[in-house]
Amino acid sequence: MSDITYGKVATFNTHPDTSIPMESPLSVAFNTGSVPAATSGSRVLFKEQAFLGHLILRGGAIVLDEAVRKVLGISLPGQPLGLALDASGECSVQWLSPDEWLVIVPGGEELDVEQRLRDALGDAHYAIVDVSGGQTLVELSGEKARELLMKSTPYDVHPEAFPVGKGVTTVFAKANLILRRPTEERWELVLRRSFADYLYRWILDAGAEYAIGVEE
Amino acid sequence: MPHEKPTLRAPKQFVDMQNDVTAAAIELATREGFESIEHVKRYTAMGFGTDQGKLGNINGMAIAARCLGKSIPEVGTTVFRPNYTPVTFGAIVGRHCRELFDPERYTALHQWHVENGAEFEDVGQWKRPWYFPRKVNGKLETMDEAVARESLAVRTGVGILDASTLGKIDIQGPDAREFLGRVYTNKWAKLAPGRVRYGLMCKDDGMLMDDGTTSCLGENHFLMTTTTGGAAGVMEWLELWHQTEWPELQVYFTSVTDHWATMTVTGPDARKLLSEITDIDLDKEQFKFMDWRNGKVADVPARVFRISFTGELAYEINVQANYAMHVWKTLFEHGKKYDLTPYGTETMHVLRAEKGLIIAGQDTDGSVTPEDLGMFWAIGYDKPFSWIGKRALTRPDTARKDRKQFVGLKPVDPKVVLEEGAHIVVDKDQPIPMDMLGHVTSSYYSPNLESGFALAVIKGGRDRMGEKLYVPMPDGQAHEVEVVSPVFIDPKGERQHV
Numbered sequence: 001m002s003d004i005t006y007g008k009v010a011t012f013n014t015h016p017d018t019s020i021p022m023e024s025p026l027s028v029a030f031n032t033g034s035v036p037a038a039t040s041g042s043r044v045l046f047k048e049q050a051f052l053g054h055l056i057l058r059g060g061a062i063v064l065d066e067a068v069r070k071v072l073g074i075s076l077p078g079q080p081l082g083l084a085l086d087a088s089g090e091c092s093v094q095w096l097s098p099d100e101w102l103v104i105v106p107g108g109e110e111l112d113v114e115q116r117l118r119d120a121l122g123d124a125h126y127a128i129v130d131v132s133g134g135q136t137l138v139e140l141s142g143e144k145a146r147e148l149l150m151k152s153t154p155y156d157v158h159p160e161a162f163p164v165g166k167g168v169t170t171v172f173a174k175a176n177l178i179l180r181r182p183t184e185e186r187w188e189l190v191l192r193r194s195f196a197d198y199l200y201r202w203i204l205d206a207g208a209e210y211a212i213g214v215e216e
Numbered sequence: 217m218p219h220e221k222p223t224l225r226a227p228k229q230f231v232d233m234q235n236d237v238t239a240a241a242i243e244l245a246t247r248e249g250f251e252s253i254e255h256v257k258r259y260t261a262m263g264f265g266t267d268q269g270k271l272g273n274i275n276g277m278a279i280a281a282r283c284l285g286k287s288i289p290e291v292g293t294t295v296f297r298p299n300y301t302p303v304t305f306g307a308i309v310g311r312h313c314r315e316l317f318d319p320e321r322y323t324a325l326h327q328w329h330v331e332n333g334a335e336f337e338d339v340g341q342w343k344r345p346w347y348f349p350r351k352v353n354g355k356l357e358t359m360d361e362a363v364a365r366e367s368l369a370v371r372t373g374v375g376i377l378d379a380s381t382l383g384k385i386d387i388q389g390p391d392a393r394e395f396l397g398r399v400y401t402n403k404w405a406k407l408a409p410g411r412v413r414y415g416l417m418c419k420d421d422g423m424l425m426d427d428g429t430t431s432c433l434g435e436n437h438f439l440m441t442t443t444t445g446g447a448a449g450v451m452e453w454l455e456l457w458h459q460t461e462w463p464e465l466q467v468y469f470t471s472v473t474d475h476w477a478t479m480t481v482t483g484p485d486a487r488k489l490l491s492e493i494t495d496i497d498l499d500k501e502q503f504k505f506m507d508w509r510n511g512k513v514a515d516v517p518a519r520v521f522r523i524s525f526t527g528e529l530a531y532e533i534n535v536q537a538n539y540a541m542h543v544w545k546t547l548f549e550h551g552k553k554y555d556l557t558p559y560g561t562e563t564m565h566v567l568r569a570e571k572g573l574i575i576a577g578q579d580t581d582g583s584v585t586p587e588d589l590g591m592f593w594a595i596g597y598d599k600p601f602s603w604i605g606k607r608a609l610t611r612p613d614t615a616r617k618d619r620k621q622f623v624g625l626k627p628v629d630p631k632v633v634l635e636e637g638a639h640i641v642v643d644k645d646q647p648i649p650m651d652m653l654g655h656v657t658s659s660y661y662s663p664n665l666e667s668g669f670a671l672a673v674i675k676g677g678r679d680r681m682g683e684k685l686y687v688p689m690p691d692g693q694a695h696e697v698e699v700v701s702p703v704f705i706d707p708k709g710e711r712q713h714v
Contacts, residue, residue, distance in 0.1 A: 010409075131471075132475065
């Protein structure tokens with residue numbers, strides 16, 4: 001059974017036991033669109049981190065904080081627009097709204113993390129939703145990455161306004177995405193699956209003057 | 217403009233009509249020491265209008281030249297700026313042009329649709345397959361031909377639709393069930409895990425806003441589906457009512473539209489096909505209409521919902537979107553012997569209309585109540601807590617007997633396909649303006665009925681069954697139609713229960 005009834009909520013293991021080819025939200029773009037190679041002249045680098053585990057966590061910060069620390073070893077970002085990573089940088093928790101956080105974990109671990117959070121949260125009122133198939137994470141780096149963002153979003157991405165450890169849901173071209181800054185050099189975009197092709201085309205166009213390169 | 221008195225004594229002598237600049241003002245500018253014509257422009261606002269001085273500036277420059285004791289060419293012109301000089305739209309829209317003009321949303325199966333020749337329909341920002349024309353004798357089918365073939369395939373064999381664009385909202389919390397009871401018109405108190413129910417959602421004015429099925433995944437866990445176009449609006453609607461009216465209810469909503477890919481396998485052969493690649497018991501007693509089950513489809517964990525928008529036996533297979541292409545292609549490998557036919561939104565529309573199933577936003581327009589639709593079975597008048605729209609349905613206006621009601625229309629000439637939006641009258645010879653009874657909301661040719669047919673809203677329509685009415689056309693002719701039930705095929709619903 002893929003469904004496991006957890007108390008009164010059904011969790012779901014989305015992954016097959018056998019090896020089945022997966023297609024990320026950017027597969028169509030990579031298969032059918034232009035994929036400029038990264039070179040030493042690329043001043044913006046684009047890299048998809050496909051197939052990660054994405055969970056939406058809903059609940060009050062006071063309710064969730066202890067469980068998140070116990071399961072992920074990360075303190076829940078209590079401040080709006082906060083982004084917290086664990087020491088390895090593989091797990092992150094991002095504030096999305098006053099009672100909503102995005103948890104990203106290595107691919108395939110999402111169900112285990114969800115179940116351990118549910119164990120830790122007991123009867124509290126909260127919700128955890130697996131959205132791993134619905135979005136993907138893209139890393140932007142390179143000396144002109146911020147220039148590319150400035151062309152694409154009305155959000156202020158100046159380092160004074162957008163320090164490391166910040167993340168926002170904002171307008172990007174004519175779509176929405178999550179924009180975050182886990183390190184000095186790297187920006188991350190979380191794209192919704194159905195908008196991924198459009199956003200990819202936009203980013204390639206915006207990055208053309210910086211010889212944008214797509215890393216495998 | 218010339219006057220025998222000096223400029224300062226003469227009546228106002230306007231030079232630039234757009235900014236009320238006078239000859240006296242130009243003279244004042246030069247007296248103040250603004251000698252460059254660009255400075256004169258800024259002192260007086262001469263030439264700042266939309267004509268950029270193309271109407272009055274020549275005179276203005278001549279006046280400035282006279283005051284400065286120069287020739288007009290020596291004084292020169294100001295820079296003529298947009299919009300006098302042309303501006304490309306590109307300069308205004310930036311890179312928001314061509315394929316970047318508006319987002320195109322794709323499902324996880326988009327590439328397959330492209331490779332298999334789909335024509336696409338824009339549904340909001342989504343690109344949905346409209347129909348899949350095949351080459352017949354070297355010629356590509358027209359839309360009518362393709363839709364006729366696809367429609368027959370679903371009624372006689374098996375078809376498949378990419379339904380991934382439907383909005384999907386995960387709802388969790390101890391008060392999830394109570395919340396559903398307040399936002400839907402019908403009852404949710406007894407829907408058991410494993411079961412699915414169709415629901416109608418009204419605005420507070422009692423008018424239908426959206427519809428869809430909601431499945432009980434666990435006692436405190438539901439999966440709501442919405443129309444493709446209504447997804448974002450419904451999500452906001454739920455959050456609005458939760459945050460502003462009922463914050464005490466313990467419930468959370470999360471969009472999972474993009475997480476799941478949805479494939480609808482439907483037709484008499486749907487069970488045979490699906491049984492080849494699933495471990496789910498598809499026995500009709502074990503897995504009934506309006507049940508959902510989980511298991512594996514093509515080795516991928518799936519939730520399968522036995523709901524039907526075609527009126528045929530149907531399974532909606534949901535898998536995590538990253539695995540969708542594998543499942544879709546496996547269905548086609550096994551579907552070859554059943555001539556599994558991919559169909560698009562046009563065939564979907566024909567098939568649902570044959571069953572009298574509405575599309576919110578097409579058969580309704582914000583002025584139609586669930587009662588107007590005749591869907592009394594989906595209205596929980598006696599639910600313990602009130603629900604959105606209930607009070608509005610008790611207003612005298614919503615209880616009028618002559619409100620426009622949802623009916624079917626059958627053209628007396630089966631070759632006629634009525635025009636959507638066309639009006640319906642009793643007397644085709646009445647002089648214009650005619651008394652309009654209602655209008656056609658959906659109209660198609662049905663290869664299954666071998667006739668045109670339509671859905672419509674008509675004043676007092678339910679009491680007019682069997683009446684002959686007319687649909688006048690701009691060219692003067694009028695199509696005779698019979699008012700019938702909106703369910704044209706299988707009125708008892710036996711086919712979807714097999």
